[in-house]
Amino acid sequence: MKNGDHLFLVDGSGYIFRAYHALPPLTRKSDGLPVGAVSGFCNMLWKLLVEARDTEVGVTPTHFAVIFDYSSKTFRNTLYDQYKANRSAPPDDLIPQFGLIRQATRAFNLPCIEKEGYEADDLIATYARLAVEAGGDVTIVSSDKDLMQLVTPKVSLYDTMKDKQIGIPEVIEKWGVPPEKMIDLQSLTGDSTDNIPGIPGIGPKTAAQLLEEYGDLDTLLERASEIKQNKRRENIIQFADQARLSRELVTLKLDTPIDVGLEELSLDPQDGPKLVGFLKAMEFTSLTRRVAEATGTDAAAVEPSNVQVQWGADAHGPDLDKGDAAAPSGGATVAQKAAGGSEQTVASASLSAKTETWTPQALAKTRAETAATSAIDRTSYVTISDLETLDRFIAIARETGLVAFDTESNALDAMQADLVGVSLAVAGNSKDASGRDIMAAYLPLAHRTGEGDMFGGGIAEGQVNFDEALARLKVLLEDPAILKVGQDLKYDWLLMKRYGVEIGPFDDTMLMSYVVESGMASFGGSGGHGMDALAERWLGHKTIGLKEVAGSGKGQVTFDFVSIEKATEYAAEDADVALRLWFAIKPQLVAKGLVHVYERLERPLLPVLARMEERGISVDRQILSRLSGEFAQGAGAHEAAAYELAGEKFNLGSPKQLGEILFGKLGLPGGSKTKTGQWSTSAQVLEDLAAVGHELPRKIVDWRQLSKLKSTYTDALPGYIHPQTKRVHTSYSLASTTTGRLSSSEPNLQNIPIRTAEGRKIRTAFIAEPGNKLVSADYSQIELRVLAHVADIPQLRQAFADGIDIHAMTASEMFSVPIEGMPSEVRRRAKAINFGIIYGISAFGLANQLAIERSEASDYIRRYFERFPGIRDYMDATKAFAREHGYVETIFGRRAHYPEIRSSNPQVRAFNERAAINAPIQGSAADIIRRAMIRIEPALAQSSLSGRMLLQVHDELIFEVPEAEVDQTIELVTDLMENAAMPALSMKVPLKVDARAADNWGEAH
Secondary structure, eight states: OOTTOEEEEEEHHHHHHHHHHHSOOOBOTTTOOBOHHHHHHHHHHHHHHHHGGGSSSOOOOSEEEEEOOOOSOBHHHHHOTTTTTTOOOOOTTTHHHHHHHHHHHHHTTOOEEOOTBSOHHHHHHHHHHHHHHTTOEEEEEOOOGGGGGGOBTTEEEEETTTTEEEOHHHHHHHHSSOGGGHHHHHHHHOBTTTTBOOOTTOOHHHHHHHHHHHSSHHHHHHTGGGOOSHHHHHHHHHTHHHHHHHHHHHSOOSOOOOSSOGGGGBOOOOOHHHHHHHHHHHTOHHHHHHHHHHHTOOGGGOOOOOOOOOOSTTOOOOOTTTTOOOOOTTOOOHHHHHTTSOOOOTTTOOSOSOOOTTSHHHHHHHHHHHSOOSOOOGGGOEEOOSHHHHHHHHHHHHHHTEEEEEEEESOSOTTTOOEEEEEEEEOTTTTOTTSTTOEEEEEEOSOBOSSSOSSOOOBOSSOOOHHHHHHHHHHHHHOTTSEEEESSHHHHHHHHHHTTOOOOSEEEHHHHHHHHHTTOTTTTSOOSSSHHHHIIIIIOOOOOOHHHHHOOGGGOOOGGGSOHHHHHHHHHHHHHHHHHHHHHHHHHHHHTTOHHHIIIIITTHHHHHHHHHHHOEEEOHHHHHHHHHHHHHHHHHHHHHHHHHHTSOOOTTOHHHHHIIIIIISOOTTOOBOTTSOBOOOHHHHHHHHHTTOHHHHHHHHHHHHHHHIIIIITTGGGGBOTTTOEEOOEEESSSSSSOOOEEESSOOSOSOSSSHHHHHHHTTEEOOTTEEEEEEEESSHHHHHHHHHTTOHHHHHHHHHTOOHHHHHHHHHHOOOSTTOOHHHHHHHHHHHHHHHTTOOHHHHHHHHTOOHHHHHHHHHHHHHHOHHHHHHHHHHHHHHHHHSEEEOTTOOEEEOGGGGOSSHHHHHHHHHHHHHHHHHHHHHHHHHHHHHHHHHHHHHTTOOOEEEEEETTEEEEEEEGGGHHHHHHHHHHHHHTTTTTTOOOSSOOOEEEEEESBHHHHO
């Protein structure tokens, strides 16, 4: 290594845990092997190697190494036998990934370094010293404070998650001391994660103040008697030796014996076939494709590597270069575990010999057969700069009856965006079903010149007259003989509606994907139903990112300032891809028998939601302002009470400080530490403590609730009021949940709590315009009614038919208590069980919810199933169906896929089983309200009623209705909602809707 060289040292152990916690559980589809951490590690490492120069570090490394901890025992355990003694064992599904990640590192052609008896941090410290002495610079890829003692003008840290370089100023800003004093600071504060004792009562701020005053640890300990604060002085004197021991523990060794010399860390080019072979063995499809493209490797010609799996907390993966094939002595491969100890290899093992249509392999085959096979050629795209060219595209669309359409605008909010241009794609005269004859173009309409400031720039040259082009587009987009295809069309529909164009008829490829693949869209390496993900999964194509044409960060411009040349490449691709996706996915609706779900539940709801978003709802600023003040006062009172109960001031919003107060200082029961070594202060933990009478946790819960309501709603909602309409316009997402439930955002109006007085107060700020009322129509216990229908529970069916209080009936059945005069506590317990059963509640969960012993909760659940055996039968049958087919269905045929239900990971499998049980119930309820929404709008028009549907919140619909039409509207809406399942389905249980009218939403509910 020499002057000008730059060494990257990756904290491999930190990377592992960051990758593990950053991603949801992921298993290899062929055998259920947990690979989530491996996937995250490989993606992070590849991104770092490829994009290092574009990060805040700004250089490409010349030398590179990944450093790991060898085991949990090091020389520090000899110094202090309690070092890291409180660390829990790694999660079961992470253990087999340790060795795989080491194999991944070698597959990347990178040094994989570890040393028995030493920690990764010691090796990093030693290599950093050697590199600097050789004249090089060092970037340590980690944000761990333990490594900040190494920071110098030549050595920095890099936090990949925040794209932030940590140098001397950043250390001082964070900790109040320069890097050379970090050892002394940690010696004083200790570290609960590593069980380093430090001095009790000394936190980082106090430690920084003491070091600033006394200079260093030794001087502080010598002059401790001068400290004025009694308790602080006594602790420092009493625990001085503890601080000295802590210093030995936190000081990194700069002379760790190394087996791999500095010169061997030179960064070599990637061995494409070797890396692709490993990634194929892991079944990382998307990353395999990216690596193959970047290294010029023919992925199809590369066989998957013979990757072996080792089990054990300190398992080390075999050396990929040496071709090790044996599992460790006494260990077993994941294949043997999955296959009950058989002699299968990992590559050939599977959880079942039966291949279902929902498996990734079958899906890949389907995509290969249906997707457009020709490569997408961006150089063929046309910029439409005259009306004659636009007319030619429109003529082809008329002749073929098909056109893909997309809009480009200058804002994400369709209610405030300006139309900048549109893209079109047509399939040509041949209507080639493979999609090979696709022509795509971009029609710029309002691009500007200049730097992107709101005052600069004129109209860019080479654009068609806006009004003339819009007139032609209106004819095209409203032509009933031409099918318009788009991706996530609701935005485009609403934007064009504001320009007087109502798109129809249409197909939305996002909604098609959602119907075909709900819950299984992670297959193929990228999840979701957005265009980028669909293009990769169905077409094997990586689309251009918006930041590639519009920039990012401070340099980002709105689309109207993007050059027309760049805009054409980006925008025309959207229409091109949308049309190819339509050719690929549309036949799957037929093949899987899902046309009715798409055509009756998804597609017709899109314009309904768009019109609801356009209408918005009025909000009273004065009410919100008053509530903000009220919540601030309430939160302040809780904060003051918390300080008094804790005996000191602390940051209530800091989980670390709160945990130290509750479980460290006060010693409250039930404390447990998270995987990062920090006390858990989750809402459930605090609720459990509050339930058994601890006052401080109750104050924290109340403070959190008021603070969240204030920041999320009463403070934020005025910012969402549209400057022209003076109303709030939320945005609904149709394809964001597995079960079919809608979600809303910007702002999210579906999470305003209804069961608390404060939540109900917020709803009073949503008001009707003068001369109108807000009508709330809410399904009563719809999910329990659906459960009674699908599980065919006679007692529940009869109770609903007779209009009996279902929770009181359940309590009577379970506890042999008369309904008349039933204590409210007994009914409350039955209600918790009724709703808990739907969501697969465990005895532990029910015990926490009701503040009872787990044994008592187990008895309740057992008795419930004894009284209602049909529910247990339904659960067992649903799990069996899901395991066989990979999905479950609602009563209207919507599929929710749970491909991980056959996972070898017990936690993943149990989660999927609970979700599969709940999905037909929650999904059917969601489908019912969708059917109601689709029917209500035309029914209001046909009855000459002026009421307008404004909001959907779970099982509730909100309307704004003229006062003179309230009774008639309530009657019509109630009838439609209660009969929404008809005529497709005759419900065995009647649906019940409660509807009320008031001046505001709070009073209407």
